Amino acid sequence: MAKTAKSLFHTLPHCFLRSQLFKPNCRNLSSHVKYSIEVNNQKDFLRVSLKSRVLNLSFEYLLDNNVHSFDPISSQRMENIVDVNQNVDLIDWRLNDDNKLELFWGDKRTTFFDLSLLEESSKLKQVFWDSSSFNKLIWSRAIDVNGLNGSECEKSMDQFYGLFARYGVVFVKNVEANESATKKLCEKMGIISRTYYGADMWTVAADGKHADTFATNLAIRTHTDNTYFDAPLGVQVFHCLSHDGSGGETLLVDGLNISRLLRQKDQKSYNTLTRVPIRYRYLDPGKAMFKASGPMITEECEGFPSLKQFRYNDYDRDIDQSHLSLEDQRAFFKALRKAAILIQSPENEVTLKLSPGLVVFIDNWRVLHGRNSFTGNRVLCGCYMERHDWRSKAALAQF
Template identity: 30%
Template sequence: MRHDVEILDDGKAIALTVSGGQVRRFHAIWLRDNAWDETTRAPGNGQRLITLRDIPVETRVSAAHCTSGQLFLTFAPEDRVIAYDIGWLADHAYDRTGRRAPGWIAPQIETWDASLGARIPQADFSEVVHSRTALAAWLSGIRRYGFGKLTGGAVESGCLFKVASLFGYVRETNYGRHFEVRTEVNPTNLAYTGLGLQAHTDNPYRDPVPTLQILYCLENSAEGGENIVVDGFCAARRLQAEDPRGFALLTRYCANFEYAGSEGVYLHARRPMIELAPDGELVNIRFNNRSTAAITDVPYEDMAEYYAAYRRFCDLIDDPAMEVTFKLSPGESFVVDNTRVLHARKGYAGAGSRWLQGCYADKDGLLSTLAAIELQHGKAM
């Protein structure tokens, strides 16, 4: 297609016609800072070789033309000609009309409820070990839905580390490199009892919070003990649709979370239960009734409404219509996005045994592995 470029405001910006005939404006300083020539970016890793201070304050575009899908700009006062891929510029355009409403989510994310059913992202362990395509498909499902299952693993202590190594590294905490999830006498955490657990995110008292949790089943002959997952983003958006004011209160004010169950350990964090990025993107859910401390950052005049919204958020999370339930068999595991998906467990009886091992990892490793495979294949999986 034909691409046209026009210099604006005496070279301080340009207007570029991209795909579909859309016109996108770019500032000269942004274009110079995002140049990909060999003196600005390191070949291979793409890291910048210059700082913003190396770019003249009076930078402007003195000449511009398009040819063969590329934009050629001459920058003054450097008198430097730099080429840009027009497709890259179109993908990274920031000249957009309208603002997104608070609570928007990234396009790769799909919210869900109990109707998710058989669409649970699931893969066989040996398949994802030997096939990068299968691994990418599974990781893509976790990115989209916030959790995924693996079947066909060995029934051996420590196998959860093999799951973590598929995409990243274990994040060690005061619970150790991993933790055992089975009934204990005088446990330091209610997870180590046979009691049912309300849907929750783990470790909200940490900052930063572990962004992934891995649970690996070694024994599960006890009656009950099914795993439950709930999409916190879906619950938050339901609350927003029902009660915009309540949603705003849970995003505006910090809650307090704390843990002091082990000797020498006292963890505390202040964060909203529903966290938005500055541009309104829904990015994090922190919800754990067991670890919520006294909430003190809400003004008196808002506290009653805050608690009403908190109660409704609880109701939505506990709604059976929000739950996806499954029972892990020995050798099976699941990975959960701890910034989005809440997990729970039904109570189980003393007869039989239930032994899971858990550990934490970080989502940046998972997303990095997925992005690298997608880049290698030249497309999103």
């Protein structure tokens, strides 16, 4: 393991103070970000405090992420980790004006670490919502389709992707109420996924053509789609083209908010739902059978409150959960019921009426959707879209 040399303990130029831990005075990392740096010669790491978080960076990590180890054009890592000498002392370091740490090692190497990249990676923050905050955070920010086509197109698209990254739901209004206009909008915003359910766009009516409750007029409890796929499709799009009856209101629930509440109320149940994989199944007799498994809640690598995926569909939960131990069976069904109570709570469930001209884009890895029962003829069109494409565009819109 890398070791810190005693020669570290001297006064560094401008901003470092002599003590057991070196602590610099705060300086600007950028025009709005403050930093501080500490080193501990017993723990062998640098502690970097950014505006949004504090990170402990091992010397091995700093050696592996030398700025000059990356191709300047592709940004791909070019150095083989096998060739990285990790058994080396850190002799000294300094912060340059371009926010790069210059690190001087005992084998006479000098490497550079770009602090600003750590701050950039923390900009996309998810924001939870419930029925009381939905109107202010999301509904009131519906984007006019004309803005996506006019002189403010770039600004409107950045707003679109930013809203999607933060809240997982975006509405676009004043779209022509037909499948062609809906498809045109979707193609402008990203990549339409081709699926088992049909090429590009689909149209849904209560016609019983599929072995699924969506092809009926029954109420559907909130859920995420494609839990029976290894990688559920990322974005769900709905556009109500017509409805000559009553009911059929759309239901939305924020999986991030459910995760937050469950974690607050019952940490043990939350841990169970992040740990225990559950099997899901879809059967269309004589046509298809899909099976997949995964936990209900998957955190991003930095942990809560960053949610990677909320996978939940009580309709498609497989009867075969024989992989679970008796202990896990008991823990899971107890935790599942507690989560379902939160999901179906009026405080957490948003009810709204989709009307012709209003298109909703839903993050299927976060936001649950459902509907109330209805009368009359109700026709929806929509599609699935690639989520990774949108996450890329949302990230680019931040810089």
